Amino acid sequence: MKALIALLLIVSFENARAAEETTLQSVLEELENLKKIISQQQTKIGSLEEKNRKLQEEVVHLKSDQEVIREKMNLKQTKVLKIPKNFGGEPRKLSRGADDIILSRHKRLISPLEVGFTALRHQVSVVHTNAVIIFETSITNAGSAYNHSSGIFRAPANGLYVFFYNIECSAMGHNDNTQVELVRNGAKTGIQAYCHGTGDVDNSSTLGILHLSAGDTVWVKLLYGDNISFGGKTLFSGFLL
Incomplete structure (x- = not known):
């Protein structure tokens, strides 16, 4: 009987020790898994810190580049206004x-500010003395400063303007001399062109530079001659320097 009890005690002790060893092994395995997880997290944190460092360096470089660009722009503006x-x-x-x-x-x-125009005259109607020569067909009209209905250019800004015009004329009456002039605000400028047509067609052109204030008007006027028919090569052009 005593031997049986002793045997049972020994078996119980062994079972308890085996269970304890199993539990300890599980705990050790869990600890090992936690160590791996911590190591992986540390690696990820290190990678994120490195990325953050690089991003901060890029931000510093971008700020530096922005300062350089701003300094260059200020320098150019200073040169322009010098x-x-x-x-x-x-x-x-x-x-x-x-x-x-x-x-x-x-x-x-x-x-x-873009200002420039070129307009042609295709009308077959005649023009009389002191009348505005209307160039009704606009080829270019940057800034919309030229009015193709009235034939008048209105300066949108102060500055130097270049004007060119070519006339192709043929006298329909007894007078075969044709004289046209560039007019500013209704006053003569002395920028004139002449042509002579006695049944045949003649051409004449001229170029002039005027300093205009915003709102000044310029047009081409038939200064001398009457009952004049202008051909298809008659054009008026101008632009802001």
Whole structure:
């Protein structure tokens, strides 16, 4: 009987020890798994920290590039707005009109203003003395400053303007001499062209430069001659320098 009890005690002890060893093994395995997970998380954290460092470096570089670009733009703007100097290195004294022209050009360099037109005359109707020659067909009209219905150009800004016109004429009456002139605000400019047609067709052209203020008007006027028919090569063109 005693032997049986001892045997049972031994068996119970062995079972308990086996269970304890199993539990300990499970705990060790869990610890090992946790170590692996922690190691993986540390690797990921290290990778994220490296990415964050690189992003911060890129931000610093972008800010530096932005500063360089801003400095270059400020330098260019300073050069544009710099007053021209004479040969002695002293600032050039400009008249009010010349100063206005330079300031106008500087403004257009900073904020470009496109002004330019070319228009043709295809009408077969005659033109009489002192009448506006209307070039009704616009080929180009950047800035919409030329009115093809009235034949009048209106300056949208202060500045120097270049004008060119060509006339192809044929006298329909007794007078075979035709004289046209560029007119500014209704006043003569002296920029004239002549042609002579005695049944045949003649051509004449001229170019002129005018300083205009915003709102000034320019057109081509038949100064001398009457009952004049202008051909298809008659055109009027102008642009802002």
